[in-house]
Amino acid sequence: MPRTGLSAEEIKARATDLALTRMRLLGADKVRLTDVAKELGVSHAALYAHFADKTALLDAVxxxxxxxxxxxxxxxxxxxxxxxxxxxxxxxxxxxxxxxxxxxxxxxxxxxxxxxxxxxxxxxxxxxxxxxxxxxxxxxxxxxxxxxxxxxxxxxxxxxxxxxxxxxxxxxxxxxxxxxxxxxxxxxxxxxxxxxxxxx
The missing domain is CATH 1.10.357 (Tetracycline Repressor; domain 2)
Incomplete structure:
Protein backbone atom coordinates (compact mmCIF):
# COMPACT_ATOMS: atom_id res chain seq x y z
CA MET A 1 0.00 0.00 0.00
CA PRO A 2 1.25 3.54 -0.70
CA ARG A 3 1.44 6.00 2.18
CA THR A 4 -1.89 7.45 1.08
CA GLY A 5 -3.54 4.21 2.20
CA LEU A 6 -4.94 3.76 -1.31
CA SER A 7 -4.57 0.68 -3.47
CA ALA A 8 -3.04 0.92 -6.95
CA GLU A 9 -6.49 0.95 -8.55
CA GLU A 10 -7.69 3.62 -6.13
CA ILE A 11 -4.67 5.79 -6.91
CA LYS A 12 -5.38 5.50 -10.65
CA ALA A 13 -9.05 6.34 -10.12
CA ARG A 14 -8.30 9.28 -7.82
CA ALA A 15 -5.62 10.63 -10.17
CA THR A 16 -8.13 10.43 -13.02
CA ASP A 17 -10.66 12.35 -10.91
CA LEU A 18 -8.12 15.05 -10.15
CA ALA A 19 -6.99 15.29 -13.76
CA LEU A 20 -10.60 15.75 -14.85
CA THR A 21 -11.13 18.50 -12.28
CA ARG A 22 -7.98 20.32 -13.37
CA MET A 23 -8.90 19.85 -17.04
CA ARG A 24 -12.25 21.53 -16.40
CA LEU A 25 -10.71 24.42 -14.47
CA LEU A 26 -7.55 25.06 -16.49
CA GLY A 27 -7.88 23.20 -19.78
CA ALA A 28 -6.16 19.99 -20.85
CA ASP A 29 -3.00 21.81 -21.90
CA LYS A 30 -2.33 22.93 -18.32
CA VAL A 31 -2.82 19.59 -16.59
CA ARG A 32 0.51 18.48 -15.07
CA LEU A 33 1.39 15.12 -13.51
CA THR A 34 3.39 16.92 -10.85
CA ASP A 35 0.33 18.91 -9.74
CA VAL A 36 -1.89 15.82 -9.70
CA ALA A 37 0.72 13.87 -7.72
CA LYS A 38 1.07 16.68 -5.18
CA GLU A 39 -2.70 16.92 -4.66
CA LEU A 40 -2.91 13.14 -4.37
CA GLY A 41 -0.15 13.06 -1.79
CA VAL A 42 2.30 10.89 -3.71
CA SER A 43 5.59 11.59 -5.44
CA HIS A 44 5.78 12.44 -9.10
CA ALA A 45 7.78 9.22 -9.61
CA ALA A 46 5.09 7.18 -7.85
CA LEU A 47 2.45 8.47 -10.26
CA TYR A 48 4.64 7.43 -13.20
CA ALA A 49 4.12 3.83 -12.05
CA HIS A 50 0.49 4.20 -13.14
CA PHE A 51 0.71 6.71 -16.00
CA ALA A 52 3.68 6.83 -18.37
CA ASP A 53 3.13 10.52 -19.03
CA LYS A 54 0.56 13.31 -19.09
CA THR A 55 -0.98 11.95 -22.28
CA ALA A 56 -1.67 8.61 -20.57
CA LEU A 57 -3.37 10.42 -17.69
CA LEU A 58 -5.58 12.45 -20.03
CA ASP A 59 -6.36 9.28 -21.99
CA ALA A 60 -7.59 7.70 -18.76
CA VAL A 61 -10.05 10.58 -18.33
Missing amino acids: IERWMHEVQQKLAAVASAAGDPAQRMVDWLVTLYQTKRQRALTDPEPHRAFDIASALDKPFVIAHLSSLLDQLAGLFSEAQARFGSDSALNARLIYTATAAFHHPTLIAQTAHTDQEPMLRQIITLTLLGMQSSPAQVG
Missing part, protein backbone atom coordinates in the same frame (compact mmCIF):
# COMPACT_ATOMS: atom_id res chain seq x y z
CA ILE A 62 -11.36 10.15 -21.87
CA GLU A 63 -11.51 6.37 -21.62
CA ARG A 64 -13.59 6.60 -18.46
CA TRP A 65 -16.04 8.93 -20.21
CA MET A 66 -16.31 6.58 -23.17
CA HIS A 67 -16.99 3.66 -20.83
CA GLU A 68 -19.83 5.63 -19.24
CA VAL A 69 -21.30 6.29 -22.70
CA GLN A 70 -21.03 2.60 -23.60
CA GLN A 71 -22.87 1.58 -20.44
CA LYS A 72 -25.62 4.12 -21.03
CA LEU A 73 -26.14 2.93 -24.60
CA ALA A 74 -25.96 -0.74 -23.58
CA ALA A 75 -28.91 -0.13 -21.27
CA VAL A 76 -30.91 1.25 -24.22
CA ALA A 77 -29.88 -1.62 -26.50
CA SER A 78 -30.84 -4.29 -23.97
CA ALA A 79 -34.21 -2.78 -23.00
CA ALA A 80 -37.47 -4.46 -23.90
CA GLY A 81 -39.48 -3.52 -26.96
CA ASP A 82 -39.22 -3.29 -30.72
CA PRO A 83 -35.55 -3.39 -31.81
CA ALA A 84 -36.11 -0.80 -34.55
CA GLN A 85 -37.47 1.65 -31.97
CA ARG A 86 -34.50 0.89 -29.74
CA MET A 87 -32.21 1.77 -32.66
CA VAL A 88 -33.86 5.18 -32.77
CA ASP A 89 -33.59 5.56 -28.99
CA TRP A 90 -29.95 4.41 -29.07
CA LEU A 91 -28.91 6.94 -31.73
CA VAL A 92 -30.82 9.76 -30.05
CA THR A 93 -29.23 8.88 -26.69
CA LEU A 94 -25.78 8.89 -28.30
CA TYR A 95 -26.46 12.32 -29.82
CA GLN A 96 -27.89 13.92 -26.69
CA THR A 97 -25.19 12.46 -24.44
CA LYS A 98 -22.42 13.88 -26.62
CA ARG A 99 -24.29 17.17 -27.10
CA GLN A 100 -24.69 17.67 -23.36
CA ARG A 101 -21.01 16.90 -22.80
CA ALA A 102 -20.05 19.47 -25.44
CA LEU A 103 -22.25 22.05 -23.72
CA THR A 104 -21.42 21.34 -20.08
CA ASP A 105 -17.94 19.79 -20.24
CA PRO A 106 -16.19 21.47 -23.19
CA GLU A 107 -12.58 20.77 -22.17
CA PRO A 108 -12.96 16.97 -21.76
CA HIS A 109 -15.03 16.96 -24.94
CA ARG A 110 -12.24 18.74 -26.81
CA ALA A 111 -9.73 16.18 -25.52
CA PHE A 112 -12.05 13.41 -26.70
CA ASP A 113 -12.20 15.03 -30.14
CA ILE A 114 -8.40 15.12 -30.36
CA ALA A 115 -8.09 11.50 -29.22
CA SER A 116 -10.67 10.42 -31.81
CA ALA A 117 -8.76 12.14 -34.60
CA LEU A 118 -5.60 10.27 -33.59
CA ASP A 119 -7.33 6.85 -33.82
CA LYS A 120 -6.00 5.75 -30.45
CA PRO A 121 -6.53 2.04 -29.63
CA PHE A 122 -9.04 2.71 -26.86
CA VAL A 123 -11.03 4.98 -29.20
CA ILE A 124 -11.09 2.25 -31.84
CA ALA A 125 -12.23 -0.25 -29.20
CA HIS A 126 -14.96 2.19 -28.13
CA LEU A 127 -16.26 2.50 -31.68
CA SER A 128 -16.18 -1.27 -32.09
CA SER A 129 -18.24 -1.67 -28.92
CA LEU A 130 -20.84 0.84 -30.14
CA LEU A 131 -21.13 -0.85 -33.53
CA ASP A 132 -21.53 -4.23 -31.81
CA GLN A 133 -24.46 -2.84 -29.82
CA LEU A 134 -26.12 -1.55 -32.98
CA ALA A 135 -25.41 -4.79 -34.81
CA GLY A 136 -27.12 -6.68 -32.00
CA LEU A 137 -30.27 -4.64 -32.55
CA PHE A 138 -30.18 -5.31 -36.29
CA SER A 139 -29.71 -8.98 -35.55
CA GLU A 140 -32.89 -8.95 -33.46
CA ALA A 141 -34.74 -7.32 -36.37
CA GLN A 142 -33.10 -9.50 -39.03
CA ALA A 143 -36.39 -10.34 -40.76
CA ARG A 144 -36.84 -6.66 -41.64
CA PHE A 145 -33.28 -5.59 -42.37
CA GLY A 146 -31.46 -8.60 -43.80
CA SER A 147 -28.79 -10.84 -42.36
CA ASP A 148 -25.70 -8.58 -42.46
CA SER A 149 -26.21 -6.91 -39.11
CA ALA A 150 -22.64 -5.64 -38.86
CA LEU A 151 -22.85 -3.89 -42.23
CA ASN A 152 -26.25 -2.41 -41.40
CA ALA A 153 -24.84 -1.07 -38.14
CA ARG A 154 -21.95 0.63 -39.96
CA LEU A 155 -24.34 2.10 -42.53
CA ILE A 156 -26.69 3.78 -40.08
CA TYR A 157 -23.82 4.90 -37.84
CA THR A 158 -22.17 6.54 -40.85
CA ALA A 159 -25.47 8.02 -42.08
CA THR A 160 -25.91 9.79 -38.73
CA ALA A 161 -22.25 10.80 -38.27
CA ALA A 162 -23.06 14.52 -38.25
CA PHE A 163 -24.95 13.92 -34.99
CA HIS A 164 -22.20 12.11 -33.08
CA HIS A 165 -18.86 13.17 -34.57
CA PRO A 166 -17.21 15.16 -31.74
CA THR A 167 -16.08 18.08 -33.94
CA LEU A 168 -19.51 18.53 -35.52
CA ILE A 169 -21.28 18.13 -32.19
CA ALA A 170 -19.19 20.95 -30.72
CA GLN A 171 -20.07 23.21 -33.64
CA THR A 172 -23.84 22.66 -33.38
CA ALA A 173 -24.42 21.84 -29.70
CA HIS A 174 -26.31 25.05 -28.92
CA THR A 175 -29.10 24.02 -31.29
CA ASP A 176 -31.02 20.86 -30.44
CA GLN A 177 -31.10 18.89 -33.68
CA GLU A 178 -32.92 15.86 -32.32
CA PRO A 179 -36.02 16.35 -34.53
CA MET A 180 -33.84 16.33 -37.65
CA LEU A 181 -31.91 13.30 -36.39
CA ARG A 182 -35.15 11.39 -35.83
CA GLN A 183 -36.26 12.16 -39.38
CA ILE A 184 -32.96 10.97 -40.82
CA ILE A 185 -33.03 7.76 -38.78
CA THR A 186 -36.62 7.05 -39.85
CA LEU A 187 -35.85 7.61 -43.53
CA THR A 188 -32.66 5.56 -43.34
CA LEU A 189 -34.37 2.63 -41.65
CA LEU A 190 -37.20 2.72 -44.17
CA GLY A 191 -34.70 2.54 -47.01
CA MET A 192 -32.80 -0.27 -45.34
CA GLN A 193 -36.01 -2.27 -44.90
CA SER A 194 -36.99 -1.99 -48.55
CA SER A 195 -33.48 -2.70 -49.78
CA PRO A 196 -31.42 -4.58 -47.17
CA ALA A 197 -27.69 -3.91 -47.24
CA GLN A 198 -25.63 -6.21 -49.43
CA VAL A 199 -21.95 -6.95 -49.04
CA GLY A 200 -20.03 -5.39 -51.89
